Amino acid sequence: MSLIFIPGNYWLDPNGGCAEDAFQAECKFSAGGQTCIYPNQLQGDNSREILKFSYEASPTQFKFLKLLSKQGVQDISHECLSNADDLTISTFNGQKITTDHPKCTSGQNEVHSIDQKDLLPLKDISTTQQKPVKFELGPVCFQ
Numbered sequence: 582m583s584l585i586f587i588p589g590n591y592w593l594d595p596n597g598g599c600a601e602d603a604f605q606a607e608c609k610f611s612a613g614g615q616t617c618i619y620p621n622q623l624q625g626d627n628s629r630e631i632l633k634f635s636y637e638a639s640p641t642q643f644k645f646l647k648l649l650s651k652q653g654v655q656d657i658s659h660e661c662l663s664n665a666d667d668l669t670i671s672t673f674n675g676q677k678i679t680t681d682h683p684k685c686t687s688g689q690n691e692v693h694s695i696d697q698k699d700l701l702p703l704k705d706i707s708t709t710q711q712k713p714v715k716f717e718l719g720p721v722c723f724q
Contacts (some may be wrong), residue, residue, distance in 0.1 A: 586610040593638075595645035604638040607720070615661035616646065617720040618702070626713035633705040633714040634718060643673060643702060650723035653698030657706070668708045672700035698723065 588610050594603040609615040621635045638646070647653065662668060662685070670678040670693065678695070685691045695701060700723040708714050 591601070593642075593646075595649055595691075599647075602639055602642060604636075604642060606638070609722075613724055615722050615724045616650075617722040618643075618646075619720045620702070620703055620706070622716050623718055627717045631705050631707040632716070636702055636721070640673070646693050646723050647698050650695070650698060653701045653721065653723045654694060654696045655701050655703055655721040656692055656694050656719035657703060657716060658690045658692040659706075659714050661687055661689050661691055662710050662714065668714070670702040670706050670708060673704060676697055676700055680723065686719055 586608075587682050588608060590605050591608050592603045593616070594600065596602070607617040609617065611617065617698045618638050632636065637642075637662070656668065659668060670680070672678065672695070674686070678693075678700075680691075680693060689690055695703065701723075703718065706714075706716060
């Protein structure tokens with residue numbers, strides 16, 4: 582008899598502590614056992630100087646999930662900026678990633694895929710551009 586795993590949302594508790602810090606995540610068994618946590622806000626703009634992201638999972642739960650995973654990935658897309666304007670992405674461990682966009686054309690979107698699990702999840706974005714930048718943040722997925 583073999584087990585059948587049904588993809589969907591499940592309650593997880595990677596640190597094995599009390600149930601109060603458990604969180605819901607999407608489990609994609611057909612994708613090699615991928616676990617995805619969606620940000621509380623998927624899209625918007627940074628009309629304030631810095632746009633912070635939040636997640637249902639606590640920082641402690643993310644630490645344990647990363648310890649139990651081989652890899653992780655999270656995508657963020659945004660409208661193209663002028664070459665003089667930089668986008669800075671802050672990561673879970675405090676590292677700042679500054680993007681350049683030499684091939685980005687005005688009116689198009691640019692996608693950044695962060696695939697170093699220790700940097701995940703993404704915490705916030707900021708830009709030197711004067712007008713708000715529209716963005717879309719994907720789920721952070723571990724495998």
